[in-house]
Amino acid sequence: MVDVTPHGADLIPPAEVGEMELYHPHSWWTKYVFAQDAKVIAIQYSGTALAIGLVALVLSWLMRLQLGFPGTFDFITPEAYYQFMTMHGMIMVIYLLTALFLGGFGNYLIPLMVGARDMVFPYVNMLSYWIYLLAVLVLVASFFAPGGPTGAGWTLYPPQAILSGTPGGTGPGIILMLVSLILFIIGFTMGGLNYVVTVLQARTRGMTLMRLPLTVWGIFTATVMALLAFPALFVACVMMLFDRAIGSSFFMPAIVEMGEQSPHNGGSPIMFQHLFWFFGHPEVYIVALPAFGIVSDLISTHARKNIFGYRMMVWAIVGIGALSFVVWAHHMYVSGMHPYFGFFFATTTLIIAVPTAIKVYNWVLTLWRGDIHLTIPMLFALAFIVTFVNGGLTGLFLGNVVVDVPLSDTMFVVAHFHMVMGVAPILVVFGAIYHWYPKISGRMLNEFMGRFHFWVTFIGAYLIFFPMHYVGLVGVPRRYPELGDTAFIPPSVHTLNEFITVAALTVGFAQLVFLFNLFWSIRHGKKAGDNPWRATTLEWQTAGTPPPHGNFGKELPVVYRWAYDYSVPGAPEDFIAQNDPRPSTQGGHA
Amino acid sequence: MAETSLGHVDHTAPRPPGLRGFIADWSSDQRAFKGVSWGKAMMWIFLLSDTFIFGCFLLSYMTARMSTVVPWPNPSEVFALHLFGQNIPLILIAIMTFVLISSSGTMAMAVNFGYRRDRRKTAVLMLLTALLGATFVGMQAFEWTKLISEGVRPWENPWGAAQFGSTFFMITGFHGTHVTIGVIFLLIVARKVWRGDYETGERGFFTSRRGQYESVEIMGLYWHFVDLVWVFIFAFFYLW
Numbered sequence: 117m118v119d120v121t122p123h124g125a126d127l128i129p130p131a132e133v134g135e136m137e138l139y140h141p142h143s144w145w146t147k148y149v150f151a152q153d154a155k156v157i158a159i160q161y162s163g164t165a166l167a168i169g170l171v172a173l174v175l176s177w178l179m180r181l182q183l184g185f186p187g188t189f190d191f192i193t194p195e196a197y198y199q200f201m202t203m204h205g206m207i208m209v210i211y212l213l214t215a216l217f218l219g220g221f222g223n224y225l226i227p228l229m230v231g232a233r234d235m236v237f238p239y240v241n242m243l244s245y246w247i248y249l250l251a252v253l254v255l256v257a258s259f260f261a262p263g264g265p266t267g268a269g270w271t272l273y274p275p276q277a278i279l280s281g282t283p284g285g286t287g288p289g290i291i292l293m294l295v296s297l298i299l300f301i302i303g304f305t306m307g308g309l310n311y312v313v314t315v316l317q318a319r320t321r322g323m324t325l326m327r328l329p330l331t332v333w334g335i336f337t338a339t340v341m342a343l344l345a346f347p348a349l350f351v352a353c354v355m356m357l358f359d360r361a362i363g364s365s366f367f368m369p370a371i372v373e374m375g376e377q378s379p380h381n382g383g384s385p386i387m388f389q390h391l392f393w394f395f396g397h398p399e400v401y402i403v404a405l406p407a408f409g410i411v412s413d414l415i416s417t418h419a420r421k422n423i424f425g426y427r428m429m430v431w432a433i434v435g436i437g438a439l440s441f442v443v444w445a446h447h448m449y450v451s452g453m454h455p456y457f458g459f460f461f462a463t464t465t466l467i468i469a470v471p472t473a474i475k476v477y478n479w480v481l482t483l484w485r486g487d488i489h490l491t492i493p494m495l496f497a498l499a500f501i502v503t504f505v506n507g508g509l510t511g512l513f514l515g516n517v518v519v520d521v522p523l524s525d526t527m528f529v530v531a532h533f534h535m536v537m538g539v540a541p542i543l544v545v546f547g548a549i550y551h552w553y554p555k556i557s558g559r560m561l562n563e564f565m566g567r568f569h570f571w572v573t574f575i576g577a578y579l580i581f582f583p584m585h586y587v588g589l590v591g592v593p594r595r596y597p598e599l600g601d602t603a604f605i606p607p608s609v610h611t612l613n614e615f616i617t618v619a620a621l622t623v624g625f626a627q628l629v630f631l632f633n634l635f636w637s638i639r640h641g642k643k644a645g646d647n648p649w650r651a652t653t654l655e656w657q658t659a660g661t662p663p664p665h666g667n668f669g670k671e672l673p674v675v676y677r678w679a680y681d682y683s684v685p686g687a688p689e690d691f692i693a694q695n696d697p698r699p700s701t702q703g704g705h706a
Numbered sequence: 707m708a709e710t711s712l713g714h715v716d717h718t719a720p721r722p723p724g725l726r727g728f729i730a731d732w733s734s735d736q737r738a739f740k741g742v743s744w745g746k747a748m749m750w751i752f753l754l755s756d757t758f759i760f761g762c763f764l765l766s767y768m769t770a771r772m773s774t775v776v777p778w779p780n781p782s783e784v785f786a787l788h789l790f791g792q793n794i795p796l797i798l799i800a801i802m803t804f805v806l807i808s809s810s811g812t813m814a815m816a817v818n819f820g821y822r823r824d825r826r827k828t829a830v831l832m833l834l835t836a837l838l839g840a841t842f843v844g845m846q847a848f849e850w851t852k853l854i855s856e857g858v859r860p861w862e863n864p865w866g867a868a869q870f871g872s873t874f875f876m877i878t879g880f881h882g883t884h885v886t887i888g889v890i891f892l893l894i895v896a897r898k899v900w901r902g903d904y905e906t907g908e909r910g911f912f913t914s915r916r917g918q919y920e921s922v923e924i925m926g927l928y929w930h931f932v933d934l935v936w937v938f939i940f941a942f943f944y945l946w
Binding site for chain 1 (some may be wrong): 733742745748751752756758761770774867869872873912
């Protein structure tokens with residue numbers, strides 16, 4: 117790391133940029149509603165994301181009810197099932213996870229962690245949230261549109277996405293979906309530019325890139341990736357919108373639909389798949405990298421030990437981000453691609469295991485002989501590591517062409533991506549909320565409810581998704597509303613499906629406890645103080661809790677060391693804050 | 707050099723040249739791009755993202771053009787104008803390209819006079835740039851009208867592959883939208899320059915931040931980018 121400098125204070129260069137001009141709200145509306153303060157925007161983003169996420173949660177219950185007890189619920193028709201499935205996937209991936217990690221945690225943590233008073237362009241940042249809200253409202257509107265929301269699956273593959281056989285295909289459903297995505301991308305770009313420029317150009321004195329907490333590295337890299345990957349989705353959405361609304365044929369081949377020749381001619385559905393997955397695969401890591409970063413900080417803080425191999429952790433994040441742009445076609449092995457392409461994409465896919473494994477080893481080595489406090493954030497962080505490893509291992513199967521082809525479009529795939537990019541990042545979301553809630557609200561979340569929430573969620577997630585691997589291995593296809601009397605499917609699958617449904621409903625109930633806890637603890641939680649976890653990073657060293665407008669007091673903090681000075685031998689306490697000018701007597705990093 | 711530094715950016719001690727300087731900047735605190743203001747950094751990163759959008763549009767167009775089994779209309783004939791008793795291929799496009807590239811020239815001059823704090827010349831040159839941009843959009847509207855009257859639609863055209871019309875309208879439309887947005891912002895910034903908002907520290911209507919002369923240069927970055935994109939559209943759509 118950086119050299120051990122006994123007189124670090126002398127080496128801090130002078131300020132290069134003057135104080136930023138802050139916007140001071142002068143009314144309730146500009147303080148809490150049309151707010152330009154990144155912390156308020158963060159809470160708006162998070163609240164909206166969690167609210168729409170609740171819709172996705174309910175949709176998952178309805179899907180599980182249908183799969184576990186087919187034929188019992190009259191209102192879940194096959195069309196409705198497809199709509200539930202599509203909306204569940206789209207909401208979870210884009211409107212919940214992306215928005216929460218980047219818009220929520222990004223907005224709250226980046227300025228605080230890099231020592232800035234706010235994002236560099238607060239007004240643009242505010243617009244970002246309102247356009248995101250508009251995107252969410254358009255998405256919600258599709259539930260009430262004639263014919264309902266689109267049921268094309270979250271991948272929206274043409275030609276079926278805009279044909280009459282698909283729910284919402286010829287109605288407004290698919291149009292609202294595409295418009296909502298376009299709006300989301302515009303809104304995200306406004307926020308994303310802010311996050312990137314704030315990290316690159318608005319750090320406080322002494323805060324070098326290699327002293328950034330890994331949380332910032334994760335969010336930063338994910339934002340850069342999003343700025344480069346979302347354009348592909350944007351273009352795909354615009355083109356499909358044209359195909360659907362004005363009859364062009366970008367993605368639509370000549371096709372006979374319901375006995376009639378459709379007016380389309382000569383388009384390429386595979387081209388959509390390429391555009392979609394050029395966005396879609398980086399999207400996996402747009403969700404995963406913030407989780408990687410946050411979990412690193414959680415583990416280091418709650419194990420009272422410096423992160424193992426900080427530099428490698430940073431390069432692993434950057435490496436994963438870069439590699440994820442050259443693996444997209446591993447989602448398309450069954451699309452009939454040239455075998456050499458399959459070979460190329462399988463190779464790049466498996467290479468990603470290298471930086472990922474570095475990260476997992478480093479987390480485990482950080483834990484090794486650490487002073488592990490099994491706090492709720494730590495429990496979630498540990499649960500993330502095992503879940504991510506489990507989900508990653510099945511990725512090795514699906515990354516290989518010959519193994520993927522028979523497993524493709526089975527419940528095995530569903531189990532895999534839920535473990536690796538569903539459950540794992542969401543465990544980090546929970547861990548992060550338990551970790552930073554005291555800073556945001558000034559109160560601790562209720563411990564008993566928190567532990568109940570953790571254990572039910574963690575064990576429940578395994579009860580849901582482990583059996584699903586088996587269900588997939590025996591050949592049960594995904595996206596089927598019911599299986600009927602299919603000869604090759606053993607009766608155990610039906611029993612397991614009932615079991616999974618019961619587990620899913622139980623886990624869903626635990627999330628309601630969590631939501632209740634969020635509101636209950638605002639008033640009734642234990643007072644947290646400024647630094648309840650005795651953490652080193654700058655957000656815990658603010659003048660007050662919650663941090664005031666402008667984040668820090670009169671003077672911005674000056675950073676003298678990296679973010680991981682825990683249990684430094686000889687230090688009076690077991691942590692040294694990043695803005696603590698005292699020389700660390702021995703060991704440790706200056 | 708005092709007169710050439712825009713905004714609040716101050717240039718500190720000389721930095722090592724080449725790769726060593728790059729590494730020194732990136733391993734330093736506060737800023738990775740020394741002497742680059744927030745607004746300029748943001749515009750560059752936005753343009754990078756926008757490059758990916760245009761890149762995806764053009765790649766999709768090329769995919770469609772290469773994979774179609776029906777003949778692609780010949781651009782030299784489709785985009786010819788009947789002038790002076792003969793068909794001149796691509797004449798309108800040539801004029802449009804000339805106009806847009808000229809506007810890049812006037813924009814660069816505006817940035818130059820902005821550095822020198824010459825309010826009048828800066829504003830006039832920006833207005834001239836906006837006028838050239840509007841002329842470009844106007845000629846594009848003429849081109850669209852002509853093609854539409856000849857039967858080109860997003861779903862069909864008289865000469866061959868249906869994707870010709872849809873990619874044409876989509877890509878030139880998206881580029882034309884960029885030019886139009888650029889013209890609007892040119893007018894806004896020119897007005898601010900003309901009124902001397904950047905000298906008096908007038909606060910922005912929306913952002914309530916003080917504006918800076920650097921806005922001229924940032925505007926220029928966007929405008930040159932839009933021109934550069936046109937060069938690629940010209941090469942890949944009209945000349946191919």
